[in-house]
Amino acid sequence: MKLTDKRFWIFEALAILSTATTIGIMQVCLGRFELDGDSMPICCIILTSYLVGQTVAWKVSKYLKWLKLGLSTYFYSIISFASIFAFIIILDYLDRKPLPVDVSADTHIGFSTFSISLVALFLWSIVSFIPSMLTGFSASLCLSSKKSKSDRTLKSVSLELLGVNGFAYPRKEALKIANRYFNSNKPILGGDVYKLVNGRIESTSDSWYCDRKESEPSYDYVVRSYHIACDYIRDYPDKANTFFSIVIEQIEDEI
Template identity: 55%
Template structure:
């Protein structure tokens, strides 16, 4: 995950939607009153979702909504439990003094254990649907952008979302790139094949490589590596969803 990835920040913004849906359902089913006493709870829920969204995005290499939603729900639940545990410890270490006009049997303090457990339980029940809805909407948003790009005859894709620093190309574009390397006297060390479908990038684990022989001149190696790359790319079954990454080398002068 890189901070320059716009999709990450878009998904983080969807935490607001998750919070709004969750608080709305809590109001609907549990008659939660959105006053000043509930505002801290809303802020905690928002922070919980922000953390859950960030960790879920980092742990996922695709935009599959079901997996994204389940991991967001799981990490958000963990974040909520940790936040309330911290609040409870702070409250325990610095207990609120009971004023003289309050009964000794009455508990004072926002983060009482019973209230904490009730809130976590309610959130655990209510938040599942908003989390999955948000993941589904976010996935549709990302796929819509991909569909537009694909409709414009996408010629290359970034492999950043699967943790690879590189670009993969369609068959025709890969052949053109290979020819540019050949004309620039740059050898092609090899390449990998990827499947790009519904906004998701997956490696096919097909690849080729071309090592330099000890008896080869630099020109012979460049020419042979170019021919090996072209033969592999041309012979690969035609598929509009198949993309090729090319690993270039260099010639020591």
């Protein structure tokens, strides 16, 4: 989960939808629930529960499948709701006030904070199901198209227009290819860096190389060239539209 991911914040904003839906269900079912100054703490607890629940759901749900996202939100919002009321119970226990002198110890003075919390948690587990699933469905519907667009990144760019017979790859793809060559026992002789400018590939004049040392075993050369290539690609300034070409050569095992 990245805090710079706009999709995450859009999903968090949907907590308002969950809160509004929950309040609407409470008004229909309870009839007496009204939005006023006394109900604001309840609304804040509801909103906080969804915000926390959706944050965890976003982290554990790798794909925007609405059913998994909705169920995860529902499950973790219940945990969040329970945690909030557990905190309230602890505060109430630490701030217990003695009974008035004119009240007998055998007199029933109503539900305890713990009992009220259990009832509230039970009601929450029922009321929050529809809003959680609605939020999961809305997020999947709204964000899946954005995700698909962001996933359409270039896997490679031809260097033919620059007179080079080969391709350049974005950082992640270049690291995968380097690992593939390493597993195939192919040393990486070096590589060049390119960038896309207005849709056209251009050389940055940056490059790296790894020559084989005298009397260096072939496997040692493969390992060393692999680490040099990966370190260069990873450490290269993280600029947008940066691509790397990789030059290889198959060496035969020494006799």
